[in-house]
Amino acid sequence: MLSRTADHLYWMARYIERAENMARMLDVTYRMSLVQNAAQSEAALWVPLLHISDTVEDFHKAYDEVTAHNVIYYIAMDSRNLSSIYNCLRAARENAHAVRVAMSSEMWENINSLWLEFQQMDKKLILDSGLSEFCDWVKSRSHLFRGVTYGTMLRDDGFRFTRLGGFIERADDMARLLDVKYHLLLPSASDVGGAVDYYEWSALLRSASAYEAYLKVYRDAVMPLRVAELLVLRHDMPRSLHACMDELTTILDQLTGDAGRECKRLAGEMHSTLHYGRIEDIYRGGLHEFLEAFLRQNNRLGVEIQRTYLNAPIINEPEKSNVGEVQSQG
């Protein structure tokens, strides 16, 4: 298929996935903020969100103070934040618009109506009281989009590049999410079960829709090491790093043509680390170091996919677009 088409599909899926993950983290943090906790300041609760999306510096350029309201606005709809849900959905829709031919009409209608709905939302209401509802909406639109993709798209390379974008993004988001929490996984913490820990770790599980899965798999209290195992190594946990790499290696093998040996090699290497890895070993070497290495490799894989298959310039990628072009919020 056309390289540019593949590029648009890949980025469309990445942005939808990113919007979903931003909404997950926003929602979980918001819910946590509703649990009274005198020991933690408002800023301490909300700053990790900025770390996850790598926007701490940019946030401080835009705002004087880390408050719940500022962070929520920044993550949900600020056009200055290139990873805001607003910018992700806009970029996803623009990518889709450019290649609507390459997808099923149901997919296009789905993403187009998503964008129309978003534009018609009452932004003030969301910030005042409707945040959870908004996050649920983003998540369910993302589920819907994945579903309509799965249910209607021809199983050709277009389908594969769409899925490729989704899983590369998901692996990236999950690794970042865990990495922000890694410092809680101190040696002494493994046997501590304090209230703060419990909320932190169960919040993490919930943001990955993994809380029920955890209980089902371990039938035990929430233990940091097991949370890490579930989200890194369990292949049957749909948002785990291992599950993402299972999908990525399979999809890369199915792509037509002879290109992409290096992509396959990189993905295979990452996959085997997760496939044969043991959480005790990862823990001994440091979860943070492990995740950092994973993020680097995942990024290299993304660059290699871009170079090999999508070599057209990246269109409409917020990271590279001029912020001035982004329409402001009314």
Added chain:
Amino acid sequence: MASIDYKNKLLTAFDESVDSKKSVRQVYAPYADWLAGKDFSQLAQKSRDAELLFRRVGITFAVYGEEEGAERLIPFDVIPRILAASEWGKLSDGACQRVRALNMFLNDIYHGQDIIKAGIMPESILTNEMYRPEMQGVDVPGGVYAHIAGIDIVRTEADTFYVLEDNLRTPSGVSYMLEDRRMMMRLFPELFRQYPISPVEHYPQLLLENLRAVAPRGTTSDPTVVLMTPGAYNSAYFEHAFLAQQMGIELVEGRDMFVKDNAVFMRTTEGPKKIDVIYRRIDDDFIDPLAFRQDSMLGVPGLVSVYRNGGVALANAIGTGVADDKATYTYVPDMIKFYLGEEPILSNVPTYKLSKEDDRKYVLDNLAELVVKEVQGSGGYGMLVGPTSSKAQIEEFRLRILANPDNYIAQPTLALSTCPTMVEQGVAPRHVDLRPYVLTGKTTSVVPGALCRVAMNEGSLVVNSSQGGGTKDTWVLQC
């Protein structure tokens, strides 16, 4: 028709739905019965449903000069235009006849120029801006230049049709013909059971067949056809995407293609792939910065050279513009006689050329009754509709004409026929035109349907979408 309210006193035009005795014409009879049982609010609801659906599907056109990415809906009228089989037969035969002659004219003008030698057309045609010397002597596959043509036709009386314009470059709007039909079938399925309406849905397949038929010689039995668009911000982008999808071909931009070894390739995830036929929806000027406008980023450097050497086919061919120029238009009836030895089935609108002294004098004396158009103008821009213009506007146009008479033609103001149309106050007559799409590959043909454009404003004669015109579904009855 029972529930139709004819308030419009200005119009003396032929109404498609009633005859001279104000009784419903036969083709509209079942529709009028159906409509009589409806109240206005039901129709208005359908109209809103349609708008929502069009918006959701993204059937929009981008608007230049407004906020970037602004997209507007073309108003859709839920009341169809209905044509009898016999009426359509004449129209389609006439449109195909014109396109056959126009293709022969293009082939001639870029080869032997017999029509000039025979004294039928003046040599000045060769200085026309749209004439492309680069195409002189170039053999295009199958001798076909205008693979897709949109012929604009208006009606003034029950039996009188005029061709207003031949669009041979990149005529648009066919997606509305198809989407309007889809919408009508969705909103009013019961009507499709009552009427024997000719199907139009096979247009994209017919188009693809015709495009494949003009692949350069030596191409494999499975030629690669693509549709070339200037990009997502082009006003007709929806149509480009729609047609490519319906034909199952790639929608490419200039940056997706490159030229190598006298062939055009597109960049794919599997490596370069050779292209045989390009249905281009981009003007000559922008197609190849090496051949035409150097400042354009939209085209493919070297494309024209490959084309001239027969390495790729373009639809429509480069240089077709010389045949749809408003000055050339006046010669089409002569072309039909000259190339086909036939009498024209459809008439031209009598046209005055302001470059001719007699014509100019007449036109300047009668500006208030005439329509004046720029030779190169399109989309309803740069024209004067005398009867609906103010004195000041007429005087302004007079000065423009005097400054550059060659740039203008004039025609009598035709009382375009009207069709019952949904407007805010109810159902009222509005002026319409008709654009059937004529396809040429091995043969010339047209699907039984057309884009019907309607001037939504009371009394307006301008139907262009860029001027607020709307569309309606056109039903060609099978008997």
